[in-house]
Amino acid sequence: xxxxxxxxCGAQLTPDLEQLPEVPDASVxxxxxxxxxxxxxxxxxxxxxxxxxxxxxxPFVESGSQQGxxxxxRTLLMPPELTxxxxxxxxxxxxxxxxxxxxxxxxxxxGIHQGCCGPLGTGGRNMACACGALAATLAxxxxxxxxxxxxxxxxxxxxxxxxx
Numbered sequence: 001x002x003x004x005x006x007x008x009c010g011a012q013l014t015p016d017l018e019q020l021p022e023v024p025d026a027s028v029x030x031x032x033x034x035x036x037x038x039x040x041x042x043x044x045x046x047x048x049x050x051x052x053x054x055x056x057x058x059p060f061v062e063s064g065s066q067q068g069x070x071x072x073x074r075t076l077l078m079p080p081e082l083t084x085x086x087x088x089x090x091x092x093x094x095x096x097x098x099x100x101x102x103x104x105x106x107x108x109x110x111g112i113h114q115g116c117c118g119p120l121g122t123g124g125r126n127m128a129c130a131c132g133a134l135a136a137t138l139a140x141x142x143x144x145x146x147x148x149x150x151x152x153x154x155x156x157x158x159x160x161x162x163x164x
Contacts (some may be wrong), residue, residue: 002159003096004101004150007019009131014100018137020050023095024095036127037139039117043074043147046097056149057089057137058124076121079112089124093149094157101148104129104136114124115141125151 001016010121011061024043044050058077078085104127106119113123121139127148129135139145 002157004155004157006133006135007154007156011129017049018104020048023050023052032046040146042097043145044095044097049096050093051094052095053059055087055089055091056093057087061088090152091153095147098148105159117142122124
């Protein structure tokens with residue numbers, strides 16, 4: 001089991017989580033019809049995490065300069081200013097269920113990076129630890145993926161060895 005902590009202040013950000021072997025392929029057809037926001041289910045189920053080996057999130061580069069390999073169901077809805085670009089953000093971000101990091105708070109107005117139902121995830125880190133460190137990016141608009149990416153530089157993991 002693994003717990004994630006803020007690299008700046010050492011605050012625990014998640015409970016014990018179990019690693020998935022790969023990032024699950026989220027289905028765009030599994031939206032929760034009972035919610036007014038019609039959010040897709042989280043890419044990663046609660047209690048688990050996955051490491052995304054591909055670049056994700058800001059900054060973005062022209063699509064001709066990098067091949068985007070993100071599945072269609074995890075493609076970010078881009079504001080008009082970013083049309084024709086692909087993610088060039090950090091590799092190996094840790095994806096967790098948004099409810100598994102309850103102490104992180106949305107930081108500041110999102111401007112063009114706010115969708116109709118939530119943050120697009122295109123504006124860079126938008127979730128802050130209680131100490132103010134921007135530690136993660138939440139993508140939670142109804143037209144894109146529903147996932148929380150912990151920044152691999154601003155968050156660290158502690159994995160307890162199982163006792164045998």
